[in-house]
Each structure stands twice: as structure tokens, then as C-alpha cells.
Amino acid sequence: VPFDQLEGFIWLNGEFVKWADAKIHVLTHGLHYASAVFEGERAYDGEIFKLTEHTERLHESARILGFTIPWSVEEIDDACRELLARQGFSDAYVRPIAWRGSELMGVSAQQNRINLAIAIWQWPSYFDPEQRLKGIRLDIAEYCRPDPRTAPSRSKAAGLYMICTLSKHAAEAKGYADAMMLDWRGQVAEATGANIFFVKDGVLHTPTPDCFLDGITRRTVIELARRRGIEVVERAIMPEELEGFEQCFLCGTAAEVTPVAEIGPYRFEVGEITRLLMNDYASEVRPSLRVAAE
Ligand code: PMP
Structure with a gap:
């Protein structure tokens, strides 16, 4: 079944619309000029993990792109919860997206309506579950994360994913699961949809998220x-x-904690700290397994 023909409902501008009927016009500004921001969240046992943090980031991403989402954080949180209940899933992926509409065509679109949609579907594993246990293989991407003076890098803006899709497709064509991207300075940045950590001598190392x-x-x-x-x-x-690191893993809402076995010519073991954090994360996201922080 094509993804746009699934059963169930999509929340679209305040209404629950049948999944296959949640359509927009071809002259949508968000499609032509990437004036869109989105989120990715996961529900575990019927509860969306860190929902409000995600919704606040959605609002912030829109602010960075110069628009205001006409629903409050509380309203969006409620819509996500209501849709999750209506879809009837206990574990699921949640995708809110906001974009400028189709009222006026051209780069400037100050008066175009700001739309919001939320879709929820079942997405058990972002990477192949078998590969995931052994550690996935990453290519090193040719495209770099842009200088913050070139793009609004703190926003989860749809436009920034152009280089992610290009890099992921190039990696997949070579048989890799994903790509590690460097930033504009040549420093390690992240994967195409997840952040990256390394382990050396019992210490975690991760790039500073400045771009x-x-x-x-x-x-x-x-x-x-x-x-x-x-x-x-x-x-x-x-x-x-990378030569000197013993372990490596990716982390993100969809990817959760995923061990990495290879990045280009470099090799890593799926070690104890990686396994520990995979398990701790798996407990943290489930309300029934969460251990209260001291
Ligand atoms: N970087 C990119 C490019 C991403 O798409 C994601 C997934 N949203 C992440 C990092 C991880 O972010 P989060 O943990 O908030 O899902």
C-alpha cells in the first residue's frame, strides 16, 4: 500500500481528515521554496516521549523561518495525543509539519496561510533490525552541514534535508546504511537523521551542536x-x-540508540557503554520502565 493510501486519520489544520484525503495544492509555497518545518517523535506504551520539548522545538523552528504557527504548544500537544488515541497505536512515530500555503506564488509569501498537519504511523525500526545489532555501516558524505551564516541550521527546516537525502541516497547506492556528515569546517557533525557519539577509554565524545x-x-x-x-x-x-575511537553510535528519535560498526575505513566494536546506553534509553522512553532520576 503506498504511504499516502494508509488507513486512519491525519490531523490537518484542526480537523481529522481521512488519511488518503489529506492533500494540498501543487502551488504550495512550502513545496516550491521549502518554507516548512517539522518534528519527529515517538510514542511508547501510548505516551509520546518528550512531547512538549518537540512541540516547543517546532514552534522555535518556525520562528527561525520567520513564521508563527497559529496553534499553541498546548493545542499541538493535545492534537498529537488525540490523534494517537484515534489511530489506536501504543508504539508509533509522530510527524507534525508546518508550512506556508498556496495563496500567493513567489519567493515572498508574507500573507500565505500557515498550515499544520500531524500524521502518526507505525515505524518499528529506522535501521534494519539485524544490521542494527551488529552495528550499521556508514559512508562519509560529500555534502557538508552548512555554515550557520548560509542556512538556518538550528531549525528543523525541511530545506536542510535536501543534503541529507542526497547523502543518504549516495551512501545506500554504495551499500551503506547511512552517511556521516562533516560540517563546513571539516569537523564531524552528524548522520543524515541522527546525532553521533564516540567512546574512548570509557569517555563519551560528541560534536558540539553549533551548526x-x-x-x-x-x-x-x-x-x-x-x-x-x-x-x-x-x-x-x-x-x-576516528582511528582512535573504540565505539560509535547514532542517536535520534527514529534511530533511538544504534551502534555503528564502520565509518568509511574506520572500524568500531559494539561495546559495553554502547549496550548500556541502548538499554538505558529503551527503559527511559517507556513510562512503565523509566527509572526516576536521582
Ligand atoms: N539530526 C538530524 C539531521 C535529524 O533529522 C535528527 C532527527 N530529528 C536528529 C539529528 C536527532 O534529533 P532528535 O533526537 O531530536 O530526534
């Missing part, structure tokens, strides 16, 4: 590691350093 998305999962993993007494260092990481 790419500061993931909510990334922040969760840092908190979980610190709770375990594992030191976390946020710093500039050069690709030459």
Missing part, C-alpha cells in the same frame, strides 16, 4: 550517561580522530 540539530535524544543520552557516572565531552572532533 546542526541539537537532538532531543542526544540530550537524553548525555543525561543517561551522566547518571551512570560516564564522562561526556562535547567538543570539535576531526575525522582523523
Whole structure:
């Protein structure tokens, strides 16, 4: 079944519309000029993990792109919860997206309506589950994360995903699961839809998110590691350093914590700290398994 023909409902500008009927016009500004921002969230046991943090980031992404979403954070949170209940899933992926509409065509679209849609579907594993256990293989992307003076890099803006799709497709064509992207300075940045961590001598190292998305999962993993007494260092990481790291993993809402076995010529083991954080994350996201922070 094509993705746009699934059963169920999509929340579209305040209404629950049948999934297959949730359509927009071809002259939508968001389609032509990428004036769109989105989120990706996961529900576990019927509860959306860090929902309000995601909704606040959606509002912030829109603000960075110069528009205001005409629904409050509370209204969007409620819409996500109501749709989740209506779809009847306990574990699911949640995708809110806001974009400028089709009232006027041209680069300037100050008066175009701001639309909001929310879709919820079942998306059990972002990477192949078997590969995931052994650690996935990453290519090194040719495209770099842009200089913050070139693009609104703190926004989860649809336009920024053009280079992610290009990089992911290029990696897949070579048999890799995904690509590690460098930034405009040549420093390690992130994967095409997840942040990256390395382990060396019991310490976690991760790039400072100054020109790419500061993931909510990334922040969760840092908190979980610190709770375990594992030191976390946020710093500039050069690709030459990959040689010296023992473990590597990706993290993101869709990817959760995914071990990495290879990046280009570099090899990593699926080690103890990676396994520990995979398990801690899997418990943290489920209301029934969550351990209260001390
Ligand atoms: N970087 C990119 C490019 C992403 O698409 C994502 C997924 N939203 C992340 C990082 C991880 O962010 P989060 O943990 O908030 O899902």
C-alpha cells in the first residue's frame, strides 16, 4: 500500500481528515521554496516521549523561518495525543509539519496561510533490525552541514534535508546504511537523521551542536550517561580522530540508540557503554520502565 493510501486519520489544520484525503495544492509555497518545518517523535506504551520539548522545538523552528504557527504548544500537544488515541497505536512515530500555503506564488509569501498537519504511523525500526545489532555501516558524505551564516541550521527546516537525502541516497547506492556528515569546517557533525557519539577509554565524545540539530535524544543520552557516572565531552572532533575511537553510535528519535560498526575505513566494536546506553534509553522512553532520576 503506498504511504499516502494508509488507513486512519491525519490531523490537518484542526480537523481529522481521512488519511488518503489529506492533500494540498501543487502551488504550495512550502513545496516550491521549502518554507516548512517539522518534528519527529515517538510514542511508547501510548505516551509520546518528550512531547512538549518537540512541540516547543517546532514552534522555535518556525520562528527561525520567520513564521508563527497559529496553534499553541498546548493545542499541538493535545492534537498529537488525540490523534494517537484515534489511530489506536501504543508504539508509533509522530510527524507534525508546518508550512506556508498556496495563496500567493513567489519567493515572498508574507500573507500565505500557515498550515499544520500531524500524521502518526507505525515505524518499528529506522535501521534494519539485524544490521542494527551488529552495528550499521556508514559512508562519509560529500555534502557538508552548512555554515550557520548560509542556512538556518538550528531549525528543523525541511530545506536542510535536501543534503541529507542526497547523502543518504549516495551512501545506500554504495551499500551503506547511512552517511556521516562533516560540517563546513571539516569537523564531524552528524548522520543524515541522527546525532553521533564516540567512546574512548570509557569517555563519551560528541560534536558540539553549533551548526546542526541539537537532538532531543542526544540530550537524553548525555543525561543517561551522566547518571551512570560516564564522562561526556562535547567538543570539535576531526575525522582523523576516528582511528582512535573504540565505539560509535547514532542517536535520534527514529534511530533511538544504534551502534555503528564502520565509518568509511574506520572500524568500531559494539561495546559495553554502547549496550548500556541502548538499554538505558529503551527503559527511559517507556513510562512503565523509566527509572526516576536521582
Ligand atoms: N539530526 C538530524 C539531521 C535529524 O533529522 C535528527 C532527527 N530529528 C536528529 C539529528 C536527532 O534529533 P532528535 O533526537 O531530536 O530526534
